[in-house]
Amino acid sequence: MRVLFIATQYPYPKDNGKKIILASMLEYFIHKYGSKNVEYILVGNEKGEEKPNIKVKQFIGSNNMNKVKNILIYSGLLQKKSIQESVLYSNLIAKDIKQYINQSNFDIVIYDTIRVSQMFEKEKNNNTREFVYLDDLFSVRYANMLRVMNEFPGMKINTLGNFAKQLPNVAQKLVSFELINKLLLKFEKKIIYKREIYTARNFKNTLLISQNEVEVLKERANVSTIKSIRPIVSGEEIKYSRDFKGNPSFIFLGALNIPHNNVSITYFIKNNIETLIEKIPDVKLLIVGKNADQELIKLSKNYKDNIKIMGYVEDLDKLFNEACAMIIPLLFGSGVKLKTIEALSRGLPVISTDFGVEGIDLPNKGEYIKENDLNKYAYHMKQLCDEQVNLEMSRLAYDFYVRNYSKEAVFAQYEKVFEEK
Numbered sequence: 080m081r082v083l084f085i086a087t088q089y090p091y092p093k094d095n096g097k098k099i100i101l102a103s104m105l106e107y108f109i110h111k112y113g114s115k116n117v118e119y120i121l122v123g124n125e126k127g128e129e130k131p132n133i134k135v136k137q138f139i140g141s142n143n144m145n146k147v148k149n150i151l152i153y154s155g156l157l158q159k160k161s162i163q164e165s166v167l168y169s170n171l172i173a174k175d176i177k178q179y180i181n182q183s184n185f186d187i188v189i190y191d192t193i194r195v196s197q198m199f200e201k202e203k204n205n206n207t208r209e210f211v212y213l214d215d216l217f218s219v220r221y222a223n224m225l226r227v228m229n230e231f232p233g234m235k236i237n238t239l240g241n242f243a244k245q246l247p248n249v250a251q252k253l254v255s256f257e258l259i260n261k262l263l264l265k266f267e268k269k270i271i272y273k274r275e276i277y278t279a280r281n282f283k284n285t286l287l288i289s290q291n292e293v294e295v296l297k298e299r300a301n302v303s304t305i306k307s308i309r310p311i312v313s314g315e316e317i318k319y320s321r322d323f324k325g326n327p328s329f330i331f332l333g334a335l336n337i338p339h340n341n342v343s344i345t346y347f348i349k350n351n352i353e354t355l356i357e358k359i360p361d362v363k364l365l366i367v368g369k370n371a372d373q374e375l376i377k378l379s380k381n382y383k384d385n386i387k388i389m390g391y392v393e394d395l396d397k398l399f400n401e402a403c404a405m406i407i408p409l410l411f412g413s414g415v416k417l418k419t420i421e422a423l424s425r426g427l428p429v430i431s432t433d434f435g436v437e438g439i440d441l442p443n444k445g446e447y448i449k450e451n452d453l454n455k456y457a458y459h460m461k462q463l464c465d466e467q468v469n470l471e472m473s474r475l476a477y478d479f480y481v482r483n484y485s486k487e488a489v490f491a492q493y494e495k496v497f498e499e500k
Contacts, residue, residue, distance in 0.1 A: 081184065082108045085120045085176065086191030087167060089127025089135070094369065094391055095334045096310075096417040097214055100288060103311040104189065104212070105131065107493045118183075120176060122167065122195060136179070138172045145169070154270070161217075161270040162263070164197050173198035180207070187497065193271070193278055200281050210284040210497075212308070215414030216292045218275055221268035223411035223434075224338060228261060231346070231410075236260065236338045276300045286496070288415040289438030306496050307438075309489045310417055316486065317424050319477050322400045327464050328363040330398065330405045330427070332418040336370035339412040339434070347408040347453055348378050348386065355457045356385055359464065365402070367392050399425040404463045407435030408453050415439055420484050423447075426477035428469055430459050440483070446475045 090102035108117045114132045121127070123140040141149070149165040160168065177199070180188065189210045190196035196211040203209075224236055279285045279300035287293050290307040297305050331347075333340035344366060355362055362385055366375070369391045379386040392398060399405075405422040407429060415438035422429045429435070429447040441447060448459050463469050482488065 080112050080116060080186045082112060082117045082187045082189070083120065083180065083183070083185040084118070084189050084191070085122065085195050087121075087123050087194055088125060088191070089119070089121050089129070091128045091130040092393075095337075096414075099310050099312065099417055100212070100214070100308065101191065103489065104308070104493070105133075106311065106314060107490055107497075108187075109133065110490070118185075120179075122172060122176075138175060140167060140172070141169050154266075158270065160197065161193070161267050161274060163217075163267070163271075164194055164274070167194045168197060177202065190282075193274055196278060196282065197274075200278070208284065209282055210286055211278055211282045212286045213275065213278070213296075215288060216275060216296060217413075218268055218272040219292060219295065220413035221264050221271070223413060225261070225264050225268070227342065227411045228264075236342055272299075279305055289413070290440070291438050292414060308496055309484060309492055310415070310420060311486050311489045312417060312421050312424050312484065314486065317480075319426055319474075320396070320400055321426050321470070321473050323403060323466060323469050323473070324401070325464060325466050326363075326401060326403060327359050327361055327460075328365055328402045329460060330365050330367060330402050330422075331407070332367045332395075332405060332421060333416075334370060335366075335368045335372065335375065339409050340368065341372060341375065343409045343411075345375050345378065346410060347406075347456070348375075348382075351453055351456060352382055352385065354454070355460065356382070358457045358461050362460070363387065364406075365389055365398070367395070367398070395421065396425065399427045402427060403469060404428040404430055404460065406456060406460070407431035408456060409434035412437065419447075420480065423476045423480040424484065426473040426480075428463050428472040428476060430456060430463070441479065444475070445472060446479045447472070 084105060086101060088098055088101065090098040090105060093099050093102050105117065109131055118134045121135060121137045129135055146166045149168050150162055153160040153165040153168065154162050185207055187208050189212060190199065191212055192214050228236060275296060276299050279296055279302050283304055285305045286308045287296065287305065288308060293305050293307045297303060331344050335341045364386045366388045371388050376388060379388050405427050407416065407419060409432050412434040416435050419429055419431060419435055419439055430450055431447060432451045436447065436449065443449060450456060450459060
């Protein structure tokens with residue numbers, strides 16, 4: 080069996096959720112078929128660390144002139160594609176990749192979201208099994224963003240997130256205006272809603288992270304060929320090694336240029352840090368993630384004894400093993416939050432809103448604390464400073480991870496997802 084990935088990101092280093100999922104699938108196929116039978120095509124200008132010993136071929140994306148032209152034609156005039164699709168669309172790249180696929184005789188091809196699959200939706204190769212990895216339902220994500228904008232007027236939300244770097248600089252500046260931001264979200268939500276349904280109907284195999292969103296798309300598209308796919312947060316077996324000694328340090332984890340991360344932790348600090356310090360005077364909030372904006376940096380400086388922005392941390396083990404808990408006070412979001420699984424994998428207790436555990440089938444029998452009222456977080460955080468209370472939740476969290484998200488458990492799920500039909 081020969082397998083090809085076509086993506087707009089290279090999965091290494093694994094420094095965001097999407098890369099972790101891509102790496103999980105990649106490592107599974109390398110394990111099953113060998114590195115010589117797995118190839119990776121990267122569409123765009125991004126460069127990555129080539130970690131596994133596989134063949135990587137890159138097709139440079141469109142220039143800014145073509146991006147603008149595509150947006151005007153496909154998104155503006157015809158309204159057939161979302162802006163994120165138009166920016167990456169290229170007839171020339173599509174033609175070259177199709178030729179390469181036909182010459183190389185791949186058995187399985189995996190497309191990284193609609194941004195890639197759009198170039199291959201009209202021509203089908205009956206000898207190839209195609210999978211479209213949709214990541215999250217962007218239509219759900221955008222609906223949540225619009226809801227938060229209406230509930231919290233004036234709150235700054237970077238709607239583009241990681242996708243911003245794909246747009247010309249002028250477009251990035253325009254989107255910084257709140258009115259344009261909202262109009263963009265409404266437009267993308269409307270178009271991407273239709274495109275997700277079309278993709279699910281047009282391709283035989285569609286993948287999402289969240290089982291909840293699988294059910295949503297099944298109902299919308301009236302098809303049964305949509306499946307969920309779990310991530311592998313570590314390629315090695317993670318042994319339980321908690322070393323919590325009552326230190327009141329709490330972790331928030333996530334790329335800070337992702338809207339739900341940046342908005343939520345900023346809001347939490349603004350509205351809860353004073354209460355938190357009052358209840359736990361020596362509390363430490365460790366913010367782990369790249370691309371903190373100036374507002375968050377300024378906030379942290381105002382509470383420099385209690386808040387530390389750590390940036391990207393490659394090795395989380397020591398940090399997680401010694402910390403009291405992870406807080407996930409998300410105000411919105413979609414799909415599975417990999418930060419939650421990262422915490423569970425180390426037995427790190429979690430306090431989270433519904434958005435932080437969405438798509439993770441936690442029984443809620445002591446494995447974590449579900450709390451949607453951010454004003455109550457200080458109470459729960461103080462409770463978890465008790466070493467015995469912390470230990471009991473820690474063991475339940477880790478046991479859940481081993482049963483459901485260990486490498487062995489996830490590979491067993493992949494066998495069912497990718498098995499021949």
